[in-house]
Amino acid sequence: MKPSSEYTLAELAEQSQTPARTIRFYIARGLLEGPARAGRGAFYTDAHLERIARIRKLQGEGRMLAEIAVELGGGGGEAALPAPEAWWQYEVSSDVKVMVRDGAGPWRMRLIRTAVAELTGRLRASEPEEGGNDGGGNRE
């Protein structure tokens, strides 16, 4: 492993192509550790640089800082684990479940909920009567 370089905040900003204010914001949000030494002579390391690159990559993938903070929150060994995903599960009828990945924007979620509601309505409307011919056949 190459020895860690030391950067001032301005250098870190330049290296990472990230405004210094944004870096301070990341630190305040708990996304990034503070400088390696406090007060005069404070410096940042390659680890900071790598972390910023990772944050930026996740942002580029559409993650919000709040989500990234949760994802990176554990740090250390946990970073090697795959990212967790949260899903909503709707039981729209006794034999159909719909899974919806969490994290969509409010409008997207509303659209999905509307679609699920429609599906629920349609399935309920065509729900076979108890004891009816519900078995077999080429159904999707």
Next chain:
Amino acid sequence: MAAGTESNAGYSVRNARTGEEIGLAMQRLCLSGRVLGAGARLLARHVFQSSESRPVEVVYAFMLPRDAALRRFTIRGEGFTAHSELRPAEEAVKAYEEGMERGALSTLARQYGDGLINLTVGNIRPGETVTVTLEILAGVEARDDGFRFRFPFTLAPSYHARMRAIETGPGEGEMELPEDEFGDVILPKFRADAEGLHAVGFDLRVMGDYGEVASVSHGLRVRMEEGGLRVSLTAEGDVPNRDLVLDARRGEPRAEVLGGRCADGKLHFVALAPSVCFGTPAGEARKVVFVLDRSGSMQGSPIEQARKAIEACLGALSGEDEFGLIAFDNRTEVFAERLLEASKSNRERARAYLETIDARGGTELARAVEKAAGLAGAGADLLVLTDGQVFGTEKIVARAREAGVRLHVLGIGSASQDRFLAQLARETGGVSRFMTPRERVDLPAVDLFASIGRPVASDVRVSGTNVAPQPAKFLFAGTPLVVYGEGQSLKIEWTGGELELPVADGGRQMGETARLLRGARLITDETEAGKLKELSLAYGLASREMSLVAVVNREGDRAGEAAVTRVVAVGMPRDTAFGAYFQPAAMAAAPMPGAVGRPSVRLGSLSFRRAEPRGVMLRAVFSRDQLADKLPADQLMELAGRMEGDGGMPGRDKDERLLETVRAVLAFLKEGHSTKKGAFRVHVQRLVAFLERQGGTRDVVAKVIDAAREGRVIPGEWLDGAVTWKEVEAAVTL
């Protein structure tokens, strides 16, 4: 309201890691300054204080009001006062960061797209109090008889196709915008409950002979002062969850030129020429498309208000008019694929369609405007009803301009998108009004609609002065012509008329205010970076290209000490549903300890409630008894809505229709609406035209028509019940 650190009733700000409570970084925002008929020169005082043990950097985000620009700021603390410098944005950021590195108190006011501002104050020491006073030049919504002034005390979360929003905690939301378009702008956290946030207040002087000043947003204390009125908040402080909205009115409209000689030796002015100076509009048939914003942020009161407003306007359409109706969110839905004649059946179909419209989705306004332009053809008029809660407005304005139609905008919202909507209307040759959801929107809509498609002056030209920006080519009833320029006099010409206004020297301060207001307006309208920089330098005003910065070196500053960044939270705009933007997402689904690495599953059991059929209330037909319990304006709205396509009122036979039409005219007159004046002037014109065609030789009808033209009130209870010809004859004879 106590905005201190001792009590944050119901809510506290806590460190995400330690759980320790954090004191509010910004304590108070107080607005002062002078508001004139042409614009305002404001001082926004921000008081910052840190109760943390480390230096803090505080970021406060706000939206500029309409036609506004930052001029300068002063920063004060114990033993020091410093003033800002205007520098190119990159240089200002560099100076700020160098100051931060040295441990100096550094302040940066930087403007981003859409008029978003980040005011950043860095290295506030523990326990230190710092006051930043920003000077802001801002426009007003000028009207013939006064103005409406709005100042944003909060920031509206808004739609952008690439924005991200999330509920990060109970009643707290965050929003992020794409960096390639908005740079490093930081948006505030949005709180559903604004209690416990910083206090806001104001103490303003409304200059001029305005007899009446009122506010639909805040409780006012009004005092007479030399040269105008002084208005302040009745309470000690308020919460940051809505704009300050001030309305100033004078008795009669009159032309006004505010100007004076500046240091450059020139006479700078802003002139306001009310529309009544230009003539009366022609009563030609109109082609109008209603464009209704049904995005998620409109849910609740705004969409209800917008629906009512369109319904009221449908009543003002005559049989010769053609109309279209479009509802949009991220999709655009048309009521009909072509313009329809405004027959009774088409208007009723449109009303029924409106009842099916609910709020959902994003705000793809530009697409809707393009669709409407395709429907109506170039040169048509669009009436857009929206809260304007959308980011990326420069592109929308450009696309609307290219569409070649006139946009008249009725904004409905508690937090200001006034800047955007004013620009949208102006740049396309239309007019705008911005209402709050808590005031009547239908009457202003009818008033605005009465002037749409019927300019009082066309091909307006201004000569003899160094005028910039060029004033509107078309002028509409109720909205004055505003001209910024330099010189001794101003000559306005239009098709069929001209007007000369002398420019008096009202002193250097007035001249300087006029010059700065012009600069702010020019900067608002400009998009090209090089020109923005030139304008900033010429007028000494900040813009997207030029920022304000100040660095104060204090005794004991310690270099390299990392400040902790705090972003000042704001309240959700009152009447905008928190859930319209923010819903729990991945945060709420944060993996529980031990669950890392495998999917977490939320077993949601949604119960789907069948939607109640909409429009029960809207469809209700009021009996006379019910009408009697309503306000006169509601009753007039109801009358307007019942008008037939031929301009008359309904009835079983010709005689009853005639009598009901006479009664309607008398009712409108009694409430101040004649053929020339009042929001319902077009309705009265149509009723009168019907009487002229159908009234025959009845003397009483001729007298009612005369009264309607003269604006003469005939005493009587015209709104509250059936009348007979005998009663009408007796009343008009008196």
